[in-house]
Amino acid sequence: MRHRSAVVVSISVIAALSLSACGSRGDKKSADGGGSGSGTTVTIGVDAPLTGDLSAIGIGIKNSVDLAVKKANETNEVPGVKFAIKALDDTAKPAPGQQNATQLVADSTVLGVVGPLNSSVAQSMQQIFNDANLVEISPANTGVALSQGEKWATGEKKRPFKSYFRTATTDAVQGPFAAQFLYTDSKKTKVFIIDDQKTYGAGLAATFKGEFTKLGGTVAGEEHVNPDDRDFSAIVTKVKSSGAEAVYYGGEYPAAGPLSLQLKEAGLNIPLMGGDGMQSADYIKLNPKSTGDFATAVGGDVEKLPTAAKFISDYKAAGYKDPFETYGGYSYDSAWAIIEAVKNVVSANNGKLPSNARAAVVDAVQKISFDGVTGKVSFDEFGDTTNKQLTVYTVKDGKWDVAKSGTFNG
Structure with missing residues (x-):
C-alpha cells in the first residue's frame, strides 16, 4: 500500500548511525555484536500510523507483531535471545516516518523493522535503513518502485535497496x-x-x-x-x-x-x-x-486460510481490544521472518550474534522460506514476496x- 523526494541523510541521521555503531548505552546487552547469546535482547521495531485516520490498520499491524514477539519468547524460538517490540507512530506521513527510522537505527538492539503501512512513508525511510544495514519488511506497501526502481514500468527493473522487503504483493x-x-x-x-x-x-x-x-x-x-x-x-x-x-x-x-x-x-x-x-x-x-x-x-482471505487458524485463535486469546485488520497476518509473517533470520544467524555463529548482526540478518531474510500465516513466506530477487495471491x-x-x-x- 500504500512521491518523489530525494532522501537526504541529515546530520542527526549520521549521528544516529554513529551511535548505533558504538552499541547500546543502556543496561540491555547490545544485539549488534552481542557476544554470548545468553541474555541478549533483540528488538523488532514497528513503524505504522498508530493515531489518525489510518490508526485502525496501524494498531492491527502493531498488535500482530507484538503477538509474534510473545510467541517467540514463549517457545524460546532462539535460545539465549529475548525479543522485544518498539512501536513508533508515523501518523501516515513521510516526515515522522523518517524521524522514526533515525530513532530505530540509533537503538542498537533493533535488528529488524516491520512497516510502514504507506508507500510514501517507506520512500522516506529506505535510505536510512539501508545505510545502517537494518532490515525493513513491510506488510502493506504496494508501490512497485520501492523494490523495482522508478523505471520498472518500462521493463528496466533495478532493486534500489538491499535491506527492503515486503510480504504484500505490488x-x-x-x-x-x-x-x-x-x-x-x-x-x-x-x-x-x-x-x-x-x-x-x-x-x-x-x-x-x-x-x-x-x-x-x-x-x-x-x-x-x-x-x-x-x-x-x-x-x-x-x-x-x-x-x-x-x-x-x-x-x-x-x-x-x-x-x-x-x-x-x-x-x-x-x-x-x-x-x-x-x-x-x-x-x-x-x-x-x-x-x-x-x-x-x-493474498487470500486470512479469516478463511487454514494456515491462519492458529494466528486468529492466538490473537483472540491475547486479548487485544482492536482487530488485526487487513494486514495482521502479513505483519505477523513479517515479524516472524525477522525472528527466523535471527535464529539462522545465531545458529550459524555458534549460538551467538555476530559483530555484523544487522547485515547478517539482511542476508538471512533474503534466504528465508517458511510456511506462515498467509502461506509460503519467501522473497524474490527484488525483495518482493513470492506469494502473488x-x-x-x-x-x-x-x-x-x-x-x-x-x-x-x-
Missing part, C-alpha cells in the same frame, strides 16, 4: 487484477477513475487504467483529490454526467468511504472499487450505503465478503 498485479474483475466478471466497460495523488493511490490507479483500457474498457473521466478531502460534490456531478458504470478509486478508506456515500446519495447506483487501502471495516462504518462496493486485497472483496450484509480469489494473469 500494484503491478493488484491494479490489473481489479481491472480484470471489473471488466470481465462484473461486465463494467466504462469507468471513472479517481486518485488521491499519493504514491500508493496514484500508482494503483495507473496500473488499473493500463489493464482496463487494454481489455477494451473506456475511461469516462479522471479526477484527483486530496487525502483529507471529505466534500466530493463537484466530482460527484462530473461522475454523474459521465455515464460511468463504476468508479475506481486509488487511495485509502478515510476518503473512499465518504466519496462512495456521496455518490450513492446523489442517486448513482454504481459500485466504487478500490485497493487494499480501502478494504477495512472502517470503510463500512464511514459508508452505510457501501453494499456492492469492491476492494482488492493482497489476490482477493476481491465486496460489501455484503454489512461486512466484506470474498467475491473472487486468484492470481493475476497478464
Whole structure:
C-alpha cells in the first residue's frame, strides 16, 4: 500500500548511525555484536500510523507483531535471545516516518523493522535503513518502485535497496487484477477513475487504467483529490454526467468511504472499487450505503486460510481490544521472518550474534522460506514476496465478503 523526494541523510541521521555503531548505552546487552547469546535482547521495531485516520490498520499491524514477539519468547524460538517490540507512530506521513527510522537505527538492539503501512512513508525511510544495514519488511506497501526502481514500468527493473522487503504483493498485479474483475466478471466497460495523488493511490490507479483500457474498457473521466478531502460534490456531478458504470478509486478508506456515500446519495447506483487501502471495516462504518462496493486485497482471505487458524485463535486469546485488520497476518509473517533470520544467524555463529548482526540478518531474510500465516513466506530477487495471491472483496450484509480469489494473469 500504500512521491518523489530525494532522501537526504541529515546530520542527526549520521549521528544516529554513529551511535548505533558504538552499541547500546543502556543496561540491555547490545544485539549488534552481542557476544554470548545468553541474555541478549533483540528488538523488532514497528513503524505504522498508530493515531489518525489510518490508526485502525496501524494498531492491527502493531498488535500482530507484538503477538509474534510473545510467541517467540514463549517457545524460546532462539535460545539465549529475548525479543522485544518498539512501536513508533508515523501518523501516515513521510516526515515522522523518517524521524522514526533515525530513532530505530540509533537503538542498537533493533535488528529488524516491520512497516510502514504507506508507500510514501517507506520512500522516506529506505535510505536510512539501508545505510545502517537494518532490515525493513513491510506488510502493506504496494508501490512497485520501492523494490523495482522508478523505471520498472518500462521493463528496466533495478532493486534500489538491499535491506527492503515486503510480504504484500505490488500494484503491478493488484491494479490489473481489479481491472480484470471489473471488466470481465462484473461486465463494467466504462469507468471513472479517481486518485488521491499519493504514491500508493496514484500508482494503483495507473496500473488499473493500463489493464482496463487494454481489455477494451473506456475511461469516462479522471479526477484527483486530496487525502483529507471529505466534500466530493463537484466530482460527484462530473461522475454523474459521465455515464460511468463504476468508479475506481486509488487511495485509502478515510476518503473512499465518504466519496462512495456521496455518490450513492446523489442517486448513482454504481459500485466504487478500490485497493487494499480501502478494504477495512472502517470503510463500512464511514459508508452505510457501501453494499456492492469492491476492494482488492493482497493474498487470500486470512479469516478463511487454514494456515491462519492458529494466528486468529492466538490473537483472540491475547486479548487485544482492536482487530488485526487487513494486514495482521502479513505483519505477523513479517515479524516472524525477522525472528527466523535471527535464529539462522545465531545458529550459524555458534549460538551467538555476530559483530555484523544487522547485515547478517539482511542476508538471512533474503534466504528465508517458511510456511506462515498467509502461506509460503519467501522473497524474490527484488525483495518482493513470492506469494502473488489476490482477493476481491465486496460489501455484503454489512461486512466484506470474498467475491473472487486468484492470481493475476497478464
